[in-house]
Amino acid sequence: MSWLTRLREGLSKTRKQLNEAAGDLSTDVREAFTRLDTVEDLEYALIAADVGRAATEEILEDVKASDRRNLQEALMDALTLQLEPDARRAQFRRLGFTPDARRAVVDPRGHVVMIVGVNGVGKTTTIAKLGEYYMSRGKSVMFAAGDTFRAAAGAQLAVWGERLGVPVVQGPEGGDPAAVAYDAATARAARGTDLLFVDTAGRLHTKHNLMEELKKVRRVIDKADPGEPADVWLVLDAVTGQNGLAQAKKFHEATPLTGVIVTKLDGTAKGGILIPIVRELGVPIKFIGVGEGAHDLQPFDSQEFVRALFDVEIPRGS
Incomplete structure (x- = not known):
């Protein structure tokens, strides 16, 4: 299909x-x-x-x-x-x-992409899908298992890494996520890997101390690899609707976002939430997801999305 x-x-x-x-x-x-x-x-x-x-x-x-x-x-x-x-x-x-x-292939602006979001939106799986997507386009990829709090989160990313042939930098469970991010950013720069995706622990957007931790992770990446992360992408579950927009605003305040990935569009009648995300945050939708498969996450194209929404064929050659 x-x-x-x-x-x-x-x-x-x-x-x-x-x-x-x-x-x-x-x-x-x-x-x-x-x-x-x-x-x-x-x-x-x-x-x-x-x-x-x-x-x-x-x-x-x-x-x-x-x-x-x-x-x-x-x-x-x-x-x-x-x-x-x-x-x-x-x-x-x-x-x-x-x-x-129309939009071209989505290319990160630099070498390091932080992936952030609340609990349960599927950040780790999304990182795996992003890794597969960019590897299919000839990029070398690394993962950083920065979610040191969720039980077996690092192991889950390591399994994906082994399956895809992607190196994964891990730390001890319950350890300092900033230390993992620092080690991974240092390793990426030393190896000359094209892209590093940094997983982060899911956190409620209302928890001030956890949002401060995100700022720390971003700072230490910049120390290890000046100018990085060039991108911070928020993973958002479309089913959350307007609540998702409130989440996005808080993350944007804590560590300015450069893009949003919207997942589970197939599970909601609230697909219009993409519009206030773009209009109120002023950042683009980078990828959208409509299923669990590896190829169910693809770069976002506004014309393609609207035509699919109205079930109108895209003209050949476009």
């Missing part, structure tokens, strides 16, 4: 939510905005999908001002814009919704 097929199937709950609440999307844009019930239905559908009120208002304004005649096409354009940070939004507005404006 292709990625696009899995993505369409994974977004089926969100699609059903939109279709049931939004009414007839085949109508003419101008006609739609002469009927109050149509606008209210569309507004309700977007808010029910966890798009958020502020973004919903912007989307409706963009739809109303669209050059498109068909309501669904105008809505797809507006959603695509909302799924991009400001610079990319400007690019889409300038170039239009063309293949030339």
